[in-house]
Amino acid sequence: MITVPDPLKPSGGPVGKPVSRVDGPLKVTGAAKYAAEFRAEGMLYGVVVSAAVARGAIETIDAAAALAVPGVVRVFTHENRPRTAWFDSKWRDEVAPPGSPFRPLYDEHVHYSGQPVALVVADTFEAARYAASLVTVACSAGAHETDLKAARAKAATPPKFRMSTDEPAPRGNADRALKAAAVRVDAEYTQPAEFHNPMEAHATTAVYESDGALTVYDKIQGAANSQTFVCNVFGLAKEKVRVVSPFVGGAFGSGLRPQYQLFLAVMGALELKRPVRVVLTRQQMFTFGHRPETLQSVSLGAGADGALQAIAHEAVAETSRYEDYTENLVNWSGMAYRCDHVKLGYKLAKLDVATPCDMRAPGATTGVFALECAMDELAHAAGVDPVELRLRNYAEKDQVNDRPYSSKELRACYREGAAKFGWAARNPVPRSTRRGTALVGWGMAGGMWDAFQQPASARAVLSADGTLTASSATADIGTGTYTVMTQIAAEALGLPVEAVAFKLGDSSLPAAPIEGGSWTVSSVGTAVKAACDGVREEALALARKLEDSPLAKAELEDVIFADGHIGLKTDASKRLALADVLKRSGVAAVEKTVEAVPNLVKQQPYSRAAHGAAFVEVEVDEDFGTVKVTRVVSAVAAGRIINPKTARSQILGAVVWGIGMALHEAAAVDHALGRVMNHNYGEYHVPVHADVPDIGVIFVDEPDDVVNPLGAKGVGEIGIVGVAAAVANAVFHATGKRVRDLPITLDKLL
Template sequence: MKSGYIGAAVNRVDGYLKVRGEAKYAAEYQAEQLCYGVVVSSSIAKGKIKTLDASKALALDGVLQVFSHENRTSLPWFDRSYKDEDQPPGSPFRPFYSNEIQFNMQPIALVVAESFELARYAATLIDVEYKAVDFNADFLNSQEKAYEAKKGKSGWKPPKSRGNASKALKHADVLVEATYFHPAEHHNPLELHASTVVVEADDTFTVYDKTQGVFNSQQYLMNIFGLSKAEVHVKAPYIGGAFGSGLRPQYQLFMAFMAAKALKRSVRVVLTRQQMFSFGHRPMTTQQLSLAASSKGKLVGIKHEAIAETSQFEEYTENVVNWSGMLYDCPDVDLSYKLLKLDTYTPLDMRAPGGATGVYAFEAAIDELACKAGVDPLQFRLLNYAEQEQNEKLPFSSKELKACYAIAADKFGWARRNPIPGQLREGDNLLGVGMATGVWEAQQQQVMAKAKLSPDGQLVVSCGTADIGTGTYTVMSQIAAETLGLPIEDVSFLLGDSDLPMAPLQGGSWTASSVGPAVLSVCEGLKEKLLKEAAGLPHSGFKGAKVEEVLFKDGMLCLKGDPSVQLSIAALMKQRNLAILEHQTASMPDPKQSQYGKYTHSAVFVEVKVDAELGNVQVSRVVVAVAAGRILNPKTARSQVLGGVVWGISMALEEESVMDKQYGRFINHDLAEYHVAVNADVHDIEVIFVEEEDDVINPLGVKGLGEIGIVGVPAAISNAIYNATGKRLRALPFTLDKLLE
């Protein structure tokens, strides 16, 4: 039997269920007398509903009700009742609160019917008359209205300036000043947002929701509807991608629950792809960068100013400029982050929020500065390498970025780079190479876990975390199996259920580094209990033994000093007459972590081919080296980074949510017009994991991988395009029209 599971390329334990179609998602659960809700969206961006006539819909046989602001449930409509775990400051959006319209495609009615087809047809019969008023959805032409962000959502850090950047910029040998634009982007997970609310016989509710945090959805419903935990049970065992879109409870959850409670019928509400563009996105951002260096390539000044959009009713913030202050050694840094209120919905965390935006602009500007100074971009980064975290002046818990640079550069063949742009051709294509640094926070959150061991050696470990496709089921099973010395086939990991032990949202790349230590801890607790039981058996040989003196392997307890002293777990539990052995524990960050800068790092090297006549860009080769502490499973870890790199390609070349300023609506709100990278866009990608030991970050030495894969990729592509063509593109995405200008 294999016992060394941690670090092994174990196949996904949930893989068979998924490929067989046996893994159920939020909209696939059935219930007796299930009815269907279809959301009606507003067609104006701002104003009021004068009349909403549902008579034609209600006249149809099988239409149960049309909910709107006129007849919604009486609720405590104050901010505290709408709190959720990922909510920014402000007053959250309340569906059906009043006749006021705050953004285009705002939900204004819910048609509930006996069938989905009937509900969808009836929704087309709702007649609405509006009183529209002037609105502003023009981000680029409203920059003068931006204001300095003073407070923000959980995890936001106000940027810190230091030294005198203006003076450094004024007297520098080499100066680069540039403005970068990042458009809005939408998450577009394959699984649409959906909620199925089942009314149980005892008048409690079982809710199947697309969410990255079952406890967040549960608390949200409890607060709004005045219910207890016992009355609301939320489940999300499988999630078809989310990328941040499932961090906050979305409005289909409120609507499905409201309808189910009012009608005393089970209700399912699934949003359309167009409606997926109505509740949050990566915000449009402009960034003004001024970088200065000595003639030898030493950074002497950094000025990074960002303006990002938010809604009129909440203040959404991201750590956009902070990376510029911490990534390289520079004495004089001026950082500024402003918000601009628009008549749109509040932006929402999207894979590597802030980092994907800020590092893109900063690393593109760094490349420009290096080239202007006549220094190789890789050597420039090494020359300005930071040995400690620069914003807080803290030592790193670990940092193997230099090794990332060296290994990836060697594998990529960076030494053969031609520094003069536009010199290499392959047929009709200009060839270019570029590189960039990637960085993301490594965090640990408090998590609880429970373990149950049965006499037949079956172990069930549970935690209410999520698996949005990252491999949580698998790596947690690996940790549990190795810790107790059991075959992984005898280990089950349960998640995505509000009846399980508490866990935070799955986001921020902290799940493996937070849930993993909890699983380790709870299994270590079981080992202690097993040893105590073994020591209580007459003549067992384990009396007085400490847990570190006992080897747990192959379902056995073996004394390390005397291998002849051994006992199977099954025999032990039978002799002690144990029907079940349980343990529950909480795992939390060590206070000493606050004394360190904790980050995951990467080095990204890219080759592009640019059609000299048509301007088409193809990313032909990517080599990315990642330092992320201990790798629990190289197969699932590689998949995480691969996904991030593909998204980085998509972000650089294709993704853009286009706002129609005349209507205040994203007009390419479907997968035909919102372009993402497809198979033809993805070529040779090599992922390398650099060895990195970290005894500070958590007991497993694990750092997250969900977001580091995307950070740095758009900048590396931008820099490679310059090397191929001599053109600096500063507005994402890098479409052919921009290259041909």
């Protein structure tokens, strides 16, 4: 039995403290290695040739000129690729949606613009890149469709496959309640496709070993996902494939699924029996998963006092021809507010695009944007303060699942966020506030995100020198996983952070889920703690057996682990150093590997979610229509915060993403070509330092012993949910003009 101390008691150890990143020195000195930085003798370099049509068939590929370039080793196409798995099931990764997964270089068919159609491999990157420009691909172009609005009429309800994305059954009679409502809002909100654009481009270095094994350095949010994919597709045994991904330069969902460079690099390494590296260009970063474009219709009906009587929320989203990617998009409207009459609908339109994929708070970021803008419109129409409107419609329980929340401190988020922002001084009249020549607007929005826990495993090894090594095959995509896991392990055994090392990003380590969904601390952290608690028990058992041990009769609840010692709680002088316990016992190390699984009996009676509220100030130049966010306060209730420093960084980054969604980001698609035209950093706009204002972050105290043994809910997603709506609502307050089509650019305000 593993005893888990009460996580709600104040911690005297590193948990809850603002510990600086333990991996920080490696990153700032350049010692941290990313997927494209691992070297091997005899390295070859692969460069991808992309399709120029959105739909069609390859008629010919002429690689003669490329093969004539000195240093070129091979040009792979669908005509000379090796045999790979046949069944779709072999190509499905851990998070693949229903359908037939994309298979690079599989046949002559082109499914979307930018699809990889050839791989040029050479002994230098420069030779491969030049040779790739010489490959001539002739295609017969078919009729394509990339315009979601044009395809809207053909959208259909996706197949039922995952409960979290199935739209819930209607409750009450929303149509009748809407007709009878004293105040009504009917609006459509649109959001374009957005692309992840992490600093590190997707890359894979596949090293062929002399015994036929592979060591694969991949940019991925879960090394085991890439390992399973490679083994299944190429028919390899798991012991022959090791995937390593110690550092990831941002991913935000783009690394949940193995991307096509992994297949191409492994294919090249196996065929040529040499190491092969494939790095995608910035332009090619726009040729796979993305946040899907959505069209959303929201209708709200309320009494004269703003009390909700009906909600109708229907959405149409894009997906590819070959997979049905779905998001939990409209369900939030059935959960966020108390309302007896709700109707939700969700449809997919199949387009000639790459399958979309998860992107920071998938579904919630876009669905809550529409809902929270509509709530702001309702507040204005009813003459009720936006915060007060949300309090009047506060949901004490999850009406979709008819369950109470394990904890919900959203009221405190509203209260503390509004106080820090100074919301009470807001003049409710649009265009009523100026600062010099600029119109000033204040807006706010609420948000929520599921608090998940997944099964996960971890290993803890306490060595006789008093150091502890914990490990799990999870990832760190910049979120601070190395650091918080180190803190959790250090606290469990009463060690200083400096005496603890955490290993991750390696498929040979204990199994862990992909890093996503804000569940890593909840899942892997629980496993790390459980493994360390197992070490605690074993260490105490050894201490009790020592001759003249002051702990001979002590039980686990009688001792405390602190300062590298085990001591009696009642007498601090009676203690033993952990290192001495192992040495005197003749034990080199104490090791425990544990799989932690959710406590369903405890969790199932409840819905579990993180909540937040964003308050935003904008300045709008009345003459030019330019918008600048000048102030943000984000108040978050996310259970126990393991590290307020790294958690704050997560919220800061998420808020910046929300600003980008509201004001900057949009894929400009030429539908005549079916191609994203602004596929670069120069024209695909993201916020820069000049766009980011002072951001205040508040973590509301929220004890929760149901969500997981640590009480932590995760913060990676909740910080972005609601931010775009708060910006849009602030722009309306400043100008009196409601922009429902993101991003809010100057042409839409003039």
